[in-house]
Amino acid sequence: MIKTKKIFLEEAELIAAMQQRKKIGADALYEMYSGSLMGIVSRVISDTEIAQDVLQEALVKIWNSIQQYDASKGRLFTWMVNVTRNLAIDKVRSKDFRNHSKNQDLENHVNTIDELRNSVYKPELLGVKDLLEKLKPEQKIIVDMIYFKGYTHVEVADELAIPLGTVKTRLRMGIIELRKYFK
Amino acid sequence: MENIKSYIESGILELYVLGDLSMQEMAEVEQMAQLHPEIKAELAEIEKAMNNIANSLTVKPDLKVKAGFFNSISFSDEEEVGAAKAESNEGAKVIMMNSRKLNFYKFSLAACLALLLVSILAIINLNNNLKASKQQIAELQNSNQNFANKVNYLDQRVSSSEQALNVLSNPDYKMVKLNGTPNSPNSKLVIAFNAKEKKVILDLHNMDMPTNDEAHQYQLWALVDGKPVDLGLFDASDSKNAFVKDMKSIGVAQAFAVTLEPRGGSVNPTLDKMMVMGAI
Numbered sequence: 001m002i003k004t005k006k007i008f009l010e011e012a013e014l015i016a017a018m019q020q021r022k023k024i025g026a027d028a029l030y031e032m033y034s035g036s037l038m039g040i041v042s043r044v045i046s047d048t049e050i051a052q053d054v055l056q057e058a059l060v061k062i063w064n065s066i067q068q069y070d071a072s073k074g075r076l077f078t079w080m081v082n083v084t085r086n087l088a089i090d091k092v093r094s095k096d097f098r099n100h101s102k103n104q105d106l107e108n109h110v111n112t113i114d115e116l117r118n119s120v121y122k123p124e125l126l127g128v129k130d131l132l133e134k135l136k137p138e139q140k141i142i143v144d145m146i147y148f149k150g151y152t153h154v155e156v157a158d159e160l161a162i163p164l165g166t167v168k169t170r171l172r173m174g175i176i177e178l179r180k181y182f183k
Numbered sequence: 184m185e186n187i188k189s190y191i192e193s194g195i196l197e198l199y200v201l202g203d204l205s206m207q208e209m210a211e212v213e214q215m216a217q218l219h220p221e222i223k224a225e226l227a228e229i230e231k232a233m234n235n236i237a238n239s240l241t242v243k244p245d246l247k248v249k250a251g252f253f254n255s256i257s258f259s260d261e262e263e264v265g266a267a268k269a270e271s272n273e274g275a276k277v278i279m280m281n282s283r284k285l286n287f288y289k290f291s292l293a294a295c296l297a298l299l300l301v302s303i304l305a306i307i308n309l310n311n312n313l314k315a316s317k318q319q320i321a322e323l324q325n326s327n328q329n330f331a332n333k334v335n336y337l338d339q340r341v342s343s344s345e346q347a348l349n350v351l352s353n354p355d356y357k358m359v360k361l362n363g364t365p366n367s368p369n370s371k372l373v374i375a376f377n378a379k380e381k382k383v384i385l386d387l388h389n390m391d392m393p394t395n396d397e398a399h400q401y402q403l404w405a406l407v408d409g410k411p412v413d414l415g416l417f418d419a420s421d422s423k424n425a426f427v428k429d430m431k432s433i434g435v436a437q438a439f440a441v442t443l444e445p446r447g448g449s450v451n452p453t454l455d456k457m458m459v460m461g462a463i
Contacts, residue, residue: 021259030249038248039240052248059252073213074200075230081237082202131239147236152203168194175197175232182235 007031011076018066026063033077034059037084043148044088054091058084089150131181139174142167190215191225200229336424343425350375350384350427359439361461367393372459374403374430374439381432383414383439387422392458394419395443402444404452405436411452414439438462 009017009028017025038055045051062080069079091097132140141160145151151159157167198204199212216223350356356375363370370393373386385403395401395418403414415430440460442452 021257023258023260026253026256026258030252034248035241035243036234036237038242038244040237042242043240052244055244056248056251056255059248060255063252063256073209074226075234077234077237078200078230081233086202131236146198146201146203147233153198165193168198169192170194172192172194172197175229178236179228179232182232182239 012071015066015069015071015076018063029063030059033080036077037080040081040084040148041088044085044092044150050091050097051088054088055084058087061087085147085150092150131178134181135174135177139170139177142170143174143178146171187215187219187221191222196222196226196229200226200233339424340426343427346384347386347388347426353377355379356382356384357463359461359463361439361441361459363459364457366456367458370459372441372461374461375427376436376439376463378434378436381434383430383433385417385428385430386426387417387428388426390419390422392419392441398446399443400446400448401441401458402448402452403430404440404442405433406438406440407433407436411440412436413448413450416444416448436463 007024007028008031009024014025014028014032018029019025034055037058038051041051041055041058042048045054058080062083065083069076073079132143135143142156145156145159146153153164153167153171157164160167195204195208195212199209204212212222212226216226355377357377359374359376361372361374369391371389371391373389375384375386376382377384383403383405392401400416400418402416404411405414406412412433413431414433417428417430421428438460440452441458442449442454443456443458444453
């Protein structure tokens, strides 16, 4: 890989560096992943200040719990995205956050979720918005709820009053659809 | 094979990647992935897709996030250089720490010795100062004593002179001149006699008597109606300290005489040792 201004480590090297708590591990973690993790947080939390606090918290949590990451169960990035996403979703669902930002109660606004998303989209995310627009509406809402809103598939099935199996297959079809655009 | 296909198509692998499964379901997916390469490959594809989606969302956070992150964590390679090296080379690390400790002790010892040396020098210096001060005090005390002695001496001289002056200026005193006898023809002595106040005073200043030895002393006698009366003892050396000397009182006398007697005086005068005498 090309060594530019950015530090780049192969995934195995990065994991080793983080496990040994070497500074280069933290540098690489930040350079390689802070942007995309910030993107995830920003999808969940529209307030940039709060989103950045959550991102920082997520980075610290990733650094401190790297020993819990099991490479045999998936990619490092997938694990980091899940840690970050869960933190962001916990934040949004916390009483403190609702009082503070007077955010809409997400659980009661499932039907207006598209509008909410639209109002939160940032110019740099338009590509993804376009991407999600390519999905069929029934796929889009499920991908959005599960991936960005932190709903479990059981909650989605409840909320939308559709069978569990249908939620799972629609999620799969939606993701397969997205996979095409990254070929 | 049909089973595997429907397992993949159920959407459970997507939920696995999104972390939306129970522990039990996760274990099942992991077991299936171990058994069936197709499932493992599909999982990798889903992960790639999810990562691509995430990457496409990239938003650059403010630099303060980086600062906050780095301030909240600690590194193994910040305090100890080459912690990773040490892992593969325990011995070298131990030696390094020892030499570092040794260096610390060396510096400590050197610092202690230096401090000790400075302290000793300071003590020697102070001790010298103390000695000099004590010497100065002794000298001052000595000169003070000398001065006091001198003042005492002068004081005596002054009071003695005053007394002499009083005697000379007082018309009640009679000057009686005692001349040398054949025992000591050149001797002479003047006595001031005040019959009114019954005072007999020896004029030491103008006394001219041979120096008496340690075993003998001069004794002054008054002759009253032919009988000698003791008026006290004196030495030739008394003239060094005073001008005059008070002798014993007597109100009536016809003559005075001085004999040389054993030290302490005698009850009766030794007449053959009479040195001077004079009548009023």
